[in-house]
Structure formats: structure tokens, C-alpha cells
Amino acid sequence: MNSLNIILHTCGGLGLFLLGMLVMTDGLRALGGNLMRSALMRFTHSPLSGAVTGAISTAILQSSSATTLAAIGFVSASLLSFPQALGIIFGANIGTTITGWLVATLGLKLQLESLMLPLILLGVLLRLFGKHRLSALGFTLAGFGLIFVGIGVMQQGMSGLETVITPDSFPDDSFSGRIKLVLLGIAITLVTQSSSAGVATALTALFAGAINFEQAAALVIGMDVGTTVTAVIATIGASTPSRRTGLSHVIYNLFTAAGALIILTPYILFWEKFLPGQLTDNAEIALVAFHTTFNTIGVIVILPFSQQFAQLIEKIVPERVISFTQNLDKKFLRDAPVALTAVQSAIKNEYRALLDIVNTLLTQPEQLSHSEIELLQDALDDTHHYIDQIHLDNDSDPAWKQLTACIHALDHMQRIHERCEEEQNRAITAQQTKELESIYQKIKSGLVIIIVHIEQDDWSTAAEQSDIIYSFINEQAEPLRDRIMSHIAHGKIDVPLATDQLEGIRWLRRVSRHINRICQHLNNIQAQ
Secondary structure, eight states: OOHHHHHHHHHHHHHHHHHHHHHHHHHHHHHHHHHHHHHHHHHOSSHHHHHHHHHHHHHHHTOHHHHHHHHHHHHHTTSSOHHHHHHHHHHHHHHTTHHHHHIIIIIITTOOHHHHHHHHHHHHHHHHHOOTHHHHHHHHHHHHHHHHHHHHHHHHHHTTGGGTOOGGGSOOSSHHHHHHHHHHHHHHHHHHSOHHHHHHHHHHHHHHTSSOHHHHHHHHHHHHHHHHHHHHHHTTTOOHHHHHHHHHHHHHHHHHHHHHHHHHHHHHHHHHHHSTTHHHHTHHHHHHHHHHHHHHHHHHHHGGGHHHHHHHHHHHSOOOOOGGGTTOOGGGGGSHHHHHHHHHHHHHHHHHHHHHHHHHHHHOGGGOOHHHHHHHHHHHHHHHHHHTTOOOSOTTSTTHHHHHHHHHHHHHHHHHHHHHHHOHHHHHHHHHOGGGHHHHHHHHHHHHHHHHHHHTTOHHHHHHHHHHHHHHHHHHHHHHHHHHHHHHHTTSSOHHHHHHHHHHHHHHHHHHHHHHHHHHHHHHHHHO
């Protein structure tokens, strides 16, 4: 086999392996994703139980990302504390090693790729003709089969590597050489976006004799670290729990990598003393055992210090200070009227910021700050959580109308926020479409007037102005829709463009209605 065929077979096999992992993971998530998420929340009572459930969940779902994302979601929803979620993250590292065991014991030793071809066909047929869980099972089977076909193709490619690449082609077994191989392992994971694929490649190269055990072990250490880079990139600009999780993943994996480098030489000596010759004859088993060992030791060492580790991460990534909700003190909840006063202040500040976002979206959408949108969403969520804790005994309480008005206003604010976050293109269409010029100008100019009166705490005039805007847009919307339909019939515009324009009308109409309702509710509070 010439060099080109070696490269093509190796790359093709790696591609099939990655495809198999993706397909199988999707199938497993559909089959048991919800069950695993429920189990994570149900059985995680401490960092230790979190580590156990995290390891089992990752081993079953074959996706540490799915497990980690579930942990982030639980922390964000206050269903788990950050130290408890750390246990899940630590355990996920152990769960990922199961892929290496599958490759070493079944893929390389038994060479099942031919037997897997009928399994792939069965999986595809189930996917095409099955429904619900049967269809998900088909995806799982097809992905499982593809993994072993990919391993087989990689083996075919790497079988000729011993004449092209030898252990001498890589850095020697010294401290600096191991560091270089760790860095290479990180690079491989960045390219493949999968530590499992990297480990499978290292195992296949080891089996083919292209690298020796020491080199393969250093590569695997680097691949474990490499998985954290993707996590860090994914948490840029994300919520505080997400950023804390990403950072904890990095620090923990660097810690285990350092430990792995320390125990690598003793591990080799152990095999040579108690199992002489096996490190060469069963190098693949020794490698996955090393991978599992250093991850398990890492969890055992860090678990007793989970609380301190969590405190360190919380200091490095402090909670964002949200000025809108800084007055929502839990002590106020003992006195409902005082708590409601704090809520009203927060809602007014949040509404003012929300109107600024709408105004920016209508006038200069390119300057819209996504971090401001996310920050405001955090504030709205915090206010919602706070108001949920205010309870009144009966609807005759003087504060009852204030409470219900705040709840209504907050609900409409969430709806406007969704329009701004998820439907920005519709606002931009409204700005750029000549047909929508009249209602676009009306809401744009009216918004400025509303903001001015809100700053003056004149909610009565703000409510009147919001009435004028909404009534005008409501009256103009239907004639505009009819005109656009007529343009389609005459061939003046095509259907996609007309659809965009209709969506623009709908966006302006909905936003003006929510603005009107918020102003009315907040004016009612002011009048009491």
C-alpha cells in the first residue's frame, strides 16, 4: 500500500469512526437521554454521587458533552448546587474511557467490521421504517456498526505505517518529549473535536506499531486536555454557570494530566515487574487501563476537596452583578408590600433597558449588544424567581393588584425580549422595507416619546402614547397585508420576499402590543 492509500484509508477510517460516534450518540440520546437527565438530578445528592451518576450516564450516552450540558442546566435552574454538579463533570471523564475499552477489546482484537455491515443495514432499515424508540434504536445500531467499520478501515491504512512512520518519527521518551506529545494530543483533539476519536486513533497506531506505549500514553493525556478547549470556546459569552463549568473542566483536566505524567513511569514499571512482556503483547489494553486509571485517581483525589474547588472557581468567575435586581433582597420577602416595591423598581429599570434594545434594533441593529440582551434575560429571570416567592393570602389584600400587575408586565417583557433575541431579522426587514415605512416610523418616533416620559416617571402619558402607537399599527396592518398579497398576484414581488414583509408587520404589531400592555400595567401600579 503506497503512502497516499495509507493516508486515505486512515483518514477515511477516522471519518467513519467519528460518523459512527455521532450517529450512535444521537440514537442513545433519543432512547435514554431524558431518563439519564432525570437520573442525574435524582441521584446526585453530593459530589460523590454526582461522580458516579456522571460516569454511568456518560458511559451509556457515549457523550460527556451531553452529561456536562445537563449539569450546567441543573445548576442554572438551581436544581443542583455547583459543587454537586462538579461531581458529575468529574465522573464524565471516567465515563468517556469506555469507548477506549470497546476499541481495544472488540475493535482491534476481534476485527468485527465484516460482521457489523449487516447490523448497519438493520439499523438503517429500523431508522427508515420504524417509529419513535424503534427508529432511535436503528440509529444506535447503525452508529455502533459504523464505529467498528471505521476502526477496521483505520487498521487497514495503518497496517502499512510501520514502513513509513515508526516510533523514531516521534519525540523520544524524555520529559520534554512527553510534553511535546501531550501538545500533539491536544492538537489532534482540536482537529477531530472528539477525544474518543483521538484515543481510537492512538490505539490503532499503537496496534500497528507506528508508536510505542509511552508515546501513545502521552498522546492520550493530551487528548484528555484537548477536550477542554472546545468547552472553553463554547462558554465564551455564556452564562456564569456555563463559564464556571468550562473553567472547572479545564483546571480539573490539567490537574489529572499533571498527575498522569507523574504516574506514567511507575505505571510502566508496574507492568514490567508484575506482568513482564504484557506491556508489548497487550499494549492496547495497557493503554486504556492507563486512561481509566489516571482519570479515576483524579476523581478520588479531587472529590474530598469539591467544596474548596467550587469556591476557587466561584472566586475566579464571580456572579455577574445585575444592577436591575440589586435591590431584590431576600429579607424583603418577609414583608410583601416592601418586596413588591423592590420588584416594581426592578421591573421599571428592566423595561427601560428593554425599550433601549428595541430602539437600537429598529434604528441601528448592527450595534445591538448580545451581551446586553443576555444580561437583561438574567435580570428578568431573577425578577421572575423573586416574584414567585411573594405570596398573598387573598385577593382582597391591597397589594394583590400590584402583584398581578407586576406578573403581567413581566410576562409581556419576556415576550418582547424573545422577539428581540430570536426574531431580529424581522425587525431589520421592517426597517428596510418601503411598504412598512409608515408603521415603522410610527413605532420608532413613538418609542422615543415613551422613553422620555418614563424617565420623567410620567406613566400616564407613556400609556397614552403606547395606545396611539398600537392603535395606528393595528389599523394599518390589515391594509398592508392586503397590499402585499396584491403585489404577489401582480408579480411585483416573489413569495419569499412577501413572507419576510408579512413577518415584519407581525413583529411590529406584536412588539407594539406588548409595549402597550406593559405601559398600562405599570401605569395602573403608579395610580394605586
